[in-house]
Structures are given as C-alpha cells and as structure tokens.
Amino acid sequence: MKKITLPYHSVLSRPTFVYGVATSSFQIEGDIAGREPCIWDTFCEQPNTIKDNSNGDTACDHIHRWQDDVDLICELGVDAYRFSIAWGRVIKANGEINHTGLNFYIKLVEALAKRGVQSHVTLYHWDLPQYLEDKGGWLNRETAYRFADYAGVVADALGSKVSSIATLNEPFCSAYLGYEAGIHAPGPQPHAGSRRKQGRQAAHHLLLAHGLALQLLRQRLSGQNAPQLGVVLNFSPCHPLTDSTADREAAEFAHQYHNLWYLQPMLTGTYPHIHNQLASADRPSIEPGDMDIINQPLDFLGVNYYTRTVFKANEQHGFSDVPATGDGLTTMGWEVYAQGLTEILLTLDRQFDNLPPIYITENGVATDDVCDKNEVNDVMRVDYFQSHLLAVHDAIEQGVDIRGYFAWSLMDNFEWAEGYTQRFGIVYVDYATQRRTLKNSAKALQQLFLARQSQHHAVEDIC
Numbered sequence: 001m002k003k004i005t006l007p008y009h010s011v012l013s014r015p016t017f018v019y020g021v022a023t024s025s026f027q028i029e030g031d032i033a034g035r036e037p038c039i040w041d042t043f044c045e046q047p048n049t050i051k052d053n054s055n056g057d058t059a060c061d062h063i064h065r066w067q068d069d070v071d072l073i074c075e076l077g078v079d080a081y082r083f084s085i086a087w088g089r090v091i092k093a094n095g096e097i098n099h100t101g102l103n104f105y106i107k108l109v110e111a112l113a114k115r116g117v118q119s120h121v122t123l124y125h126w127d128l129p130q131y132l133e134d135k136g137g138w139l140n141r142e143t144a145y146r147f148a149d150y151a152g153v154v155a156d157a158l159g160s161k162v163s164s165i166a167t168l169n170e171p172f173c174s175a176y177l178g179y180e181a182g183i184h185a186p187g188p189q190p191h192a193g194s195r196r197k198q199g200r201q202a203a204h205h206l207l208l209a210h211g212l213a214l215q216l217l218r219q220r221l222s223g224q225n226a227p228q229l230g231v232v233l234n235f236s237p238c239h240p241l242t243d244s245t246a247d248r249e250a251a252e253f254a255h256q257y258h259n260l261w262y263l264q265p266m267l268t269g270t271y272p273h274i275h276n277q278l279a280s281a282d283r284p285s286i287e288p289g290d291m292d293i294i295n296q297p298l299d300f301l302g303v304n305y306y307t308r309t310v311f312k313a314n315e316q317h318g319f320s321d322v323p324a325t326g327d328g329l330t331t332m333g334w335e336v337y338a339q340g341l342t343e344i345l346l347t348l349d350r351q352f353d354n355l356p357p358i359y360i361t362e363n364g365v366a367t368d369d370v371c372d373k374n375e376v377n378d379v380m381r382v383d384y385f386q387s388h389l390l391a392v393h394d395a396i397e398q399g400v401d402i403r404g405y406f407a408w409s410l411m412d413n414f415e416w417a418e419g420y421t422q423r424f425g426i427v428y429v430d431y432a433t434q435r436r437t438l439k440n441s442a443k444a445l446q447q448l449f450l451a452r453q454s455q456h457h458a459v460e461d462i463c
C-alpha cells in the first residue's frame with residue numbers, strides 16, 4: 001500500500017499543525033423529517049438538475065449513524081473534524097429554535113471532545129431553508145439579518161465547545177453557481193434582473209451576512225474558550241489559455257471575479273476594481289455602511305482548493321473557462337494541479353498584508369473507486385494528498401502562515417448537481433447498505449497521523 005511521506009523537518013510534521021477531515025450537513029446527514037426543507041431539497045425535485053436524479057433524503061444517514069461515524073473519525077487519528085450545521089435543523093420556519101436539531105450538534109461536539117477531537121464548525125454550507133428562499137433567498141437583504149440571528153443561537157449553544165466557527169463555506173458557489181450560472185440551487189430567479197446582477201446581489205448579501213454574523217459572534221464569544229472566527233473560501237489560480245493580451249486580461253478578470261470578490265471586501269472593505277467595469281445594471285445594490293460591516297477582523301481564513309482554471313477571452317461575458325483535457329483528469333473532469341495550491345497561497349499572501357492564518361479546509365479528489373473484497377485501492381487519491389501536502393509545505397517554506405489541513409471528504413457523499421456519481425471520500429460508502437470501508441487513502445493518512453502522534457508522545461516522554 002502506498003504511503004504519504006512528508007519532509008521530516010516540515011511544519012506539517014509538528015504536533016501543532018492540525019489535521020482533520022471535513023463534511024457538510026446536506027451532503028451526509030439525511031433525515032429530512034427532522035429539519036425544515038432547504039433549497040437543495042427543492043432543487044433536487046426539479047427535472048434535469050441532478051445527474052442521477054438523486055436527493056439528500058438519506059445521503060449517508062449520518063443523523064442515525066453519527067456515533068459510528070465519530071468512531072470512524074477517531075480511528076483515523078485526526079486532530080479535528082470540520083462539519084457544517086443545517087440552518088433548517090436549528091431554526092424552524094416560525095423562528096423558534098428546534099431543540100432536537102440543536103441537541104444533535106451539541107451531542108456530536110461533546111462526543112468528539114471526549115475523544116480529544118476538535119470541532120470546526122461551518123454555519124452555512126449552502127442549505128438555505130426553503131422558508132427563506134420563499135422570501136427571496138440571498139437576493140433579499142433580510143436573509144443576511146436572519147443569518148446573524150441563527151449565528152447567535154449557535155454561538156450560545158456551541159460557542160465555548162468548538163475550536164472554530166466559519167460563517168460561510170464558498171459563497172462563490174452559493175452566489176455564482178446558484179444564481180448566475182444556475183447549476184446549483186436555487187437557480188436563477190425570474191424577474192430579478194440579469195443573471196450577473198443576481199449573482200452579484202446574492203454575493204453582496206452573503207458578504208453582509210458574514211459581516212453581521214461575525215460582529216455578533218465576536219461580541220458574544222470572548223475569553224479563554226472563545227473559538228477562532230473566520231470564513232471558508234474556494235480559490236483556483238486563473239491561467240490564460242494563450243499569451244495573448246485578450247486571454248491574459250480574461251484570466252485577470254476571472255481572478256478578480258472568482259477569487260477576490262469575497263476575500264477583498266472582507267479584508268479591505270472594497271470590491272476588486274472590476275466592480276466598476278460591470279454595467280451599472282449588473283452591479284449589486286450596496287447600502288451605506290455595508291462595506292464596513294463586511295470588513296470584520298478574521299482569526300483565520302479557510303482555503304478550499306481542488307484545481308486551477310484556464311480562461312480565454314469572451315466578448316459577451318469578459319471571460320469563459322476552458323474545460324481541462326488530457327490524461328489524468330479526475331472523474332469531475334478536473335486537472336490535478338498541485339502547484340496551483342502553492343501559487344494561490346503565495347498570491348494571497350503577497351497581496352494582503354492583513355491576511356490571517358490559513359487552514360486548508362478542503363482538499364481532495366473524486367476518483368472511480370471500486371470496493372473489492374473490503375479493499376478500495378485509490379492510488380490516485382494517495383498521490384493527490386501527497387502532492388498537495390508537499391504544495392502546502394512549499395507555501396509554508398515561502399512564508400505563508402498555514403496552521404492546518406482538512407481532507408475532503410471523510411466519506412463519499414451527495415456531490416450536489418453530480419448526485420452520488422462522484423466519490424470524494426477517504427471512506428467508501430455503499431449506499432445500499434450504508435456500510436463504510438476505509439479506502440487505502442484513509443489508511444495512508446491514518447498512518448501519517450498516528451505516526452505523528454506517537455512521535456509527539458515519545459518527545460513528551462523524553463522531556
């Protein structure tokens with residue numbers, strides 16, 4: 001079986017570097033009866049939205065199997081587990097708290113803590129309650145205020161028990177894929193302006209939600225047990241297809257549109273300058289004071305990285321992406337491009353002098369896994385983790401402050417518009433029986449984590 005090895009002097013080998021695995025609520029929980037329906041339940045019911053016509057009704061049935069899943073997480077030897085809370089499992093349509101739902105997360109966090117595993121919580125990983133979508137969803141400014149209310153409830157219940165709270169996961173996907181490209185829930189809305197306008201408006205309200213929630217979390221959670229507060233964003237280096245000026249400008253436009261549109265307002269209170277190049281009808285409505293609310297201090301930035309993106313000029317939209325070709329693509333059709341992780345980390349580090357410490361909050365690959373006699377030999381995933389961990393090492397060596405790494409994902413799960421056709425897990429899920437099997441990549445990571453722990457204990461003994 002292939003192993004993952006790290007340079008032995010690396011920060012990545014130190015006990016203070018946090019290793020974990022990640023999931024999200026809608027992708028694994030199931031149990032729709034225990035929560036309010038969300039935009040993904042509605043989206044899955046529409047024809048031609050999900051590749052295999054599936055939904056999240058059962059997913060990995062984590063709600064019923066969470067104790068076994070906690071055992072699995074602990075068996076891996078991780079320091080931390082990153083998961084999200086389903087807003088609609090915690091706040092009912094009438095605004096009351098769903099105590100059964102909230103207790104589920106409290107029990108989960110307590111069970112992890114008992115076994116020495118940190119909880120890293122994300123408040124919003126795309127499952128907006130349908131009752132809020134019915135009032136306009138992220139196109140309605142009020143949703144941002146409801147998000148802050150929800151954040152307050154989670155802060156009171158869990159704030160002192162978790163290591164970190166991230167407001168949003170990948171608002172790019174919620175805004176751009178959801179409203180602008182229309183391939184994710186809820187899809188573009190009739191009578192709400194151009195798609196670009198909808199995408200930009202949704203993004204602005206997500207940013208506002210982030211700022212309002214952070215202000216409130218910061219007020220309520222201080223002192224010794226206060227968790228680190230931050231956000232999780234996805235990044236992909238944007239490369240031009242050719243060296244032509246038009247393609248290079250297209251790649252720069254895409255970089256600002258996709259990578260900087262969220263981080264820059266959070267860190268500086270300003271949108272990237274292509275904001276001014278957009279037609280005025282496509283720009284988001286911004287109220288006085290919004291940018292100051294969005295610009296809150298961050299304790300950490302979560303970076304999700306999967307691949308790079310190549311762009312070419314497109315007269316109508318300014319840029320269009322060029323699908324990857326060639327050998328060695330993942331089953332998502334994505335190129336394996338580990339050096340892109342070092343590149344984007346350095347780019348951000350050089351651009352923002354107030355960049356907070358970074359956690360790699362997602363990194364992983366979908367492959368064609370087959371479970372044969374209880375073995376899944378996912379060599380490509382082992383290689384992927386190996387090369388991307390070395391890319392993190394390179395970024396650290398060049399001065400980027402990176403504190404942890406979370407593999408995406410703990411287990412195979414509902415991959416949004418791809419349904420269950422894509423397997424990102426380090427644990428194989430047989431959906432017919434819900435049986436979990438450690439893939440060889442899980443065993444390789446396990447060896448790495450356990451060896452690091454025993455090294456640490458050995459040093460402690462000597463001291």
Ligand code: IFM
Nearest residue numbers: 024170304362408415424
């Ligand atoms: O599965 C998703 C996750 O929900 C968000 N980041 C990207 C992953 C892989 O597409």
